[in-house]
Amino acid sequence: MRAEQGSIRAGGEPILEVIDLVKHYPLTQGILFKKQVGAVKAVDGVSFELAAGETLGIVGESGCGKSTVAKMLVHLEQPTSGAIKYKGEDITKLSGRGLKAVRRNIQMVFQDPYTSLNPRMTVGDIIGEPYEIHPEVAPKGERRRKVQDLLDVVGLNPEYINRYPHQFSGGQRQRIGIARGLALNPEIIVADEPVSALDVSVQAQVINLLDRLQAEFNLSYVFIAHDLSIVRHISDRVGVMYLGRLAEIGTDEQIYDHPTHPYTQALLSAVPVPDPMAREYRERIILRGDVPSPANPPSGCRFRTRCWKAQERCELEVPLLVVPAVFRLTDTAAAHDSACHFAEEKQVVPSEGLLEAPETEPVEPGAPEEPGGPGEPAAPDDAAGKGDGPAPPSGGAHAD
Numbered sequence: 001m002r003a004e005q006g007s008i009r010a011g012g013e014p015i016l017e018v019i020d021l022v023k024h025y026p027l028t029q030g031i032l033f034k035k036q037v038g039a040v041k042a043v044d045g046v047s048f049e050l051a052a053g054e055t056l057g058i059v060g061e062s063g064c065g066k067s068t069v070a071k072m073l074v075h076l077e078q079p080t081s082g083a084i085k086y087k088g089e090d091i092t093k094l095s096g097r098g099l100k101a102v103r104r105n106i107q108m109v110f111q112d113p114y115t116s117l118n119p120r121m122t123v124g125d126i127i128g129e130p131y132e133i134h135p136e137v138a139p140k141g142e143r144r145r146k147v148q149d150l151l152d153v154v155g156l157n158p159e160y161i162n163r164y165p166h167q168f169s170g171g172q173r174q175r176i177g178i179a180r181g182l183a184l185n186p187e188i189i190v191a192d193e194p195v196s197a198l199d200v201s202v203q204a205q206v207i208n209l210l211d212r213l214q215a216e217f218n219l220s221y222v223f224i225a226h227d228l229s230i231v232r233h234i235s236d237r238v239g240v241m242y243l244g245r246l247a248e249i250g251t252d253e254q255i256y257d258h259p260t261h262p263y264t265q266a267l268l269s270a271v272p273v274p275d276p277m278a279r280e281y282r283e284r285i286i287l288r289g290d291v292p293s294p295a296n297p298p299s300g301c302r303f304r305t306r307c308w309k310a311q312e313r314c315e316l317e318v319p320l321l322v323v324p325a326v327f328r329l330t331d332t333a334a335a336h337d338s339a340c341h342f343a344e345e346k347q348v349v350p351s352e353g354l355l356e357a358p359e360t361e362p363v364e365p366g367a368p369e370e371p372g373g374p375g376e377p378a379a380p381d382d383a384a385g386k387g388d389g390p391a392p393p394s395g396g397a398h399a400d
């Protein structure tokens with residue numbers, strides 16, 4: 001599904017609306033009498049929409065607030081202010097039964113499959129755990145079959161239901177995490193760096209799996225990553241975050257081929273380009289200095305302390321995330337939301353297609369995705385994420 005406009009607005013009817021979301025963590029001093037002396041402004045006024053069946057990628061450097069946004073979407077953190085509307089209802093105001101019902105529909109897939117799965121629980125218990133809280137989705141007698149169906153859906157052998165996480169490779173563990181995310185038939189999946197901890201060769205397989213599941217279950221994704229090339233592969237729209245705010249948002253074509261915010265341009269200039277010819281034409285933008293502290297962000301434009309275009313106005317005036325005036329009347333791909341007073345189109349990486357995730361060939365459904373010996377649990381090497389799991393015993397789509 002493609003958004004029509006490169007903006008915080010979704011192309012279709014939004015399933016999720018995030019309005020001016022703020023999360024400040026108090027900074028305190030003193031042991032007995034804690035006194036607030038400031039705040040870490042982890043997220044500071046983020047707005048976007050997500051349409052049904054759409055994937056919104058959110059990218060940015062470490063510490064820019066991506067995970068905090070993700071946690072607020074699934075109610076693991078309560079926002080300081082702002083609204084998160086699911087089908088028009090502000091879920092930040094919900095509690096009790098209303099909240100429980102909504103939480104079922106917005107599930108999270110975590111970054112690190114090595115630490116996010118309880119090593120003492122079997123895969124069956126891990127995937128079936130959400131049914132303890134939502135027994136209405138799968139009554140006790142049906143749970144085992146449901147969990148086996150989920151294992152099958154994510155390409156794992158349903159017979160592995162009694163195995164433990166350490167018996168699986170990194171890619172397989174992330175499949176288990178995805179199966180758990182799907183257990184309650186959610187409409188939205190928030191995936192926080194779901195492939196960052198995986199081997200490059202396995203990353204593309206997990207991305208392909210997410211792609212397939214989206215089509216099969218009409219899922220909407222908020223896909224968080226620091227790697228621009230991976231986000232492009234899966235996203236319809238992409239939002240670029242810097243120091244707690246969105247700097248630019250647009251369709252994948254607008255962001256990758258027609259970026260107008262200097263920060264996006266700098267990030268793109270650091271993406272590896274596989275084609276040596278294209279690499280020669282690629283402009284490298286080296287940013288000066290470090291990311292300022294979110295406890296004391298710069299006035300005006302937060303990017304100004306590292307921006308080569310910064311002028312006095314950038315210090316005095318916060319740039320709004322809107323279509324910049326110079327592009328407003330144009331009908332070009334540069335006409336998308338960008339929070340820069342001096343927005344300018346710059347094609348950093350030449351020609352289409354060079355930023356697509358290059359790791360492996362797409363895997364056909366039905367083909368074994370992760371190589372290895374038949375029917376065996378992952379070898380110790382695999383469990384450490386250095387290799388992939390054994391091949392399917394039944395020759396199906398199981399990547400185990």
Ligand SMILES: Nc1ncnc2c1ncn2[C@@H]1O[C@H](COP(=O)(O)OP(=O)(O)OP(=O)(O)O)[C@@H](O)[C@H]1O
Pocket residue numbers: 025040041042060061062063064065066067068069226294
């Ligand atoms: N519980 C907390 N208390 C205080 N500060 C926090 C807390 N959680 C996050 N932060 C701070 O908020 C900022 C944003 O953190 P967040 O984890 O959202 O960033 P991120 O972009 O997801 O980075 P990463 O990719 O490294 O996880 C960081 O400066 C972080 O140190």
